[in-house]
Amino acid sequence: MESIIDPSADVLWGAGGTVVDKDGFHELAPKTEEQWLDVRRAAVRIIEGGNLLMMPGREGAPPGTKSETPGVELEPAEITALIKKNRKGFDGFAKALQNAGLEALRASDSKNAALLLDMGARMDAVCESCHQTFWYPNVLKPQAAGR
Numbered sequence: 001m002e003s004i005i006d007p008s009a010d011v012l013w014g015a016g017g018t019v020v021d022k023d024g025f026h027e028l029a030p031k032t033e034e035q036w037l038d039v040r041r042a043a044v045r046i047i048e049g050g051n052l053l054m055m056p057g058r059e060g061a062p063p064g065t066k067s068e069t070p071g072v073e074l075e076p077a078e079i080t081a082l083i084k085k086n087r088k089g090f091d092g093f094a095k096a097l098q099n100a101g102l103e104a105l106r107a108s109d110s111k112n113a114a115l116l117l118d119m120g121a122r123m124d125a126v127c128e129s130c131h132q133t134f135w136y137p138n139v140l141k142p143q144a145a146g147r
Helices: 006-016 034-051 074-084 086-111 113-134
Strands: 020-021 024-026
Touching: 006 034, 006 113, 034 086, 074 086, 074 113, 086 113
Parallel strands: none
Antiparallel strands: 020 024
């Protein structure tokens, strides 16, 4: 996650959207061939990263790794235990991540900034849902107003 998926997702999320600052609105869509190629490479890493996540026997983190926020996120051994308990669910998230990567690949090949932006929102939902299920399932989710 830390070496392949996270940095690749950051490339995809950073390639779509609008930033507003004191100078006005700035679109983040790739503008050059090289920028679109960076998006394409990140999309391929997301697709292949899904394959790595689904590899049998893969642990939640390297041996000896500890949680960076104990009490909020689970320890790696606990994450691995949850994944083993619900392998089908975890693999479903990995496949959904791959589908987002395929959309990003299509967006980069067609230079479609709107598709890239839409894909980014869906990918964020997939990542967050997986994290809430396997990484920090005990964190209370905010309730909607009036509930």
